[in-house]
Amino acid sequence: MRKILLALLASFLVGGFAQAQGGLLAEIQERGNLACGVNQSLPGFGVIDSEGNFSGFDVDFCRAIAAAVIGDADAVTYRALTASERFTAVQSGEVDVLIRNTTWTSSRDSEVGLNFAPTTFYDGQGFTVKRASGISQVQDFEGTTICVQSGTTTELNLADVMAALDISYTPLLFETADQVYAAYEADQCESVTTDMSGLVSRSTLLQDPEASVILPITISKEPLGPAVLHGDDQWFDVVKWVTFATMFAEEYGITSDNVRDQLETAEAPVVRRFLGLDGQVMQQLGLDSEAMVRVIEQVGNYGEIFARNLGPDTQFGLERGLNAQYTDGGLLYSPPFR
Amino acid sequence: MDMIPSRPPPAGQRGVQAWLRRNLFSGWVNTAVSLVVGYLVVVSTINLTRWVVTGASWEPVWTNLKLLAIYRYPMELAWRPVIAVGVxxxxxxxxxALGRRAGKGKIIGGLYAWLTGLVVVLTVIAWLAWPSVREAWTAATFMAAGGYLAGWFVPKLVRAQAWLWSAGLPVVLVLVYGLGGEGPWATVRTLEWGGFMLTIVIAVFGITVSFPLGIALALGRRSxxxxxxxxxxGFIELIRGAPLITWLFIASLMVPLLLDTSPDSIPALARALVAVTLFSAVYMAENVRGGLQSVPNGQREAAxxxxxxxxxxxxxxxLPQALRAVIPVLVGQAIGLFKDTSLVFIVGLHDFFEIGRRIIPSQPESLLYPGGVLLELSLFMAAVYWFFSYRMSIASRQLEKELGVGER
Incomplete structure (x- = not known):
């Protein structure tokens, strides 16, 4: 009975809200800025600089959506959300889109009432290893010691995966992440395991960052991506296809530097449609023909976004791994713009 | 008959040596404790000083002072909170000044002198390093001086005093929040408030509103x-029955879900203010009730x-007798509330502590320092909290002295 009542209440709130909103796309264009829920303290993904400006991998996707919808990547009102308030913020309409390292799961898709746009970052449990250990793949962990935080899903994941692969290793358990890293620094273990995004933020804090490397492999699934509220399909489409656009542009070699030239020179029909030169693809999405041109020009394609925030030229030095194009053995695959 | 002139006590019973022997080395237990504690104090002081001077990286604290002070409040409007301080x-x-003319006002005089000193220091730093708020801090200094001079030379203002204070509050609000539109008076939404400014807003609001509320509840309980x-x-026991952190959670998650679903209708700041104020009010009420019970019934009957x-x-x-009896407790509560504001990160606000604890250590620049910058920031924040809390306890002591608490 209580469940039914709760479900009724939820559907009333959500449904009533979607109705009152009408088209979120039109509302955002009229308002002239995008309310984007982000993290403000996850290095590489969402941080605030000393001037108070947001930056990071997730933040760049807010900017991409604003560039497509409003025409200006800076027309974003950021809302820094804690893990516990992020879903309420979407449900109450406080933010138009949530891009806060949120893992796409079935219950969030159904019960929480979110629609997930394509995954922008395939996170998952990864490993930081000592360069000297020579470990480069999961099989190399045979006979090694791994430092891990006790009582976490990380610990269970590790045990499951290693058991399935029949690899024997010695787990060294600690209460806190600080202790885990202290033990790693003291050479009590060859590697540390936790979520990739967590490894990234710790990597530069090591005493000798050069002596360690983050392996480009993951042993669990934590797909992170933008999410919007159920009930507004047009808005969901826009967020989804702006995300795809960054991946599409990388696949076809369209970058922030050459996108203007491509407008003059592009010949491939698939690229011409993407740039809004042929067809009505963008209009069908509710955008103007140059929407994706602005995304690439103002923010860049997926490869540029990744390189700027997490890639080898940054202090995090992350390899693309699963986050490479499908043509390079990754999982990024944009459907055609047609 | 000549008086023998008084002489100083024998050498062994005065001076540094005697004091040391009497207080620190009066037996073998005390001697051992003194030596151990003394050793620890000296070593830790030396190590701390060495770390502060040579080991610590203070640069992230310095470059992020804007963030620590006002978070994302737009830099081009930063003059407004500064002028609010001036007001x-x-x-x-x-x-x-008016108080001093009347031979009173030691407490407010002390606070004024202390805060003005702080503003002067900030003005000097602004002239050296912060070009964008240089004029604003200078204006704040002149406003501080102007207020004092006006009070000193125009004693008639004593009649307008209450009126001026009540006019000051909306002026400060308009300065911080804005009037709307574009340009110098653009609205700065509370989402972008933060840092020390937010800590002060919550603390001042919480303390001033919970005080009358607490008195009302205390009187109500004895009604x-x-x-x-x-x-x-019921109200007191309900609120007191759960920790502040719980009420903040409830304010943040339940209230918007139950009352309303439209965005921004209940800003996070308002949710936090309600939770903090009510929580403080019930403790205030119990403290005041203690004071009320200490007033003998004869007083009431005589009245x-x-x-x-x-x-x-x-x-x-x-009430005057009751409140006088509980001043130390009330001030202790105010200091506690000032520091409890560091919990408001739960409702998604970015107070002083949250910025130093989470936001700055996450910046890519901070990650380049070996071991991070949390230690430096913690020390800096502790110093700031201490600075203000200690000033409050000085004011409290002066107030007790002036009212003669504990002397009758």
């Missing part, structure tokens, strides 16, 4: 009207015998 100091200075009495008891009404008795006889 507050002008009024404080006015009251301090003979059952409705008021049981409401007060009634003189023909004072029930309300007059409470207002003129009971």
């Amino acid at each position: 507050f100091l002008m009024l404080t200075g006015l009251s301090a 003979s009207l059952p409705a008021i009495k049981y409401f007060s008891i 009634r015998a003189l023909g004072l009404s029930g309300w007059q008795t409470t207002r003129l006889i009971v």
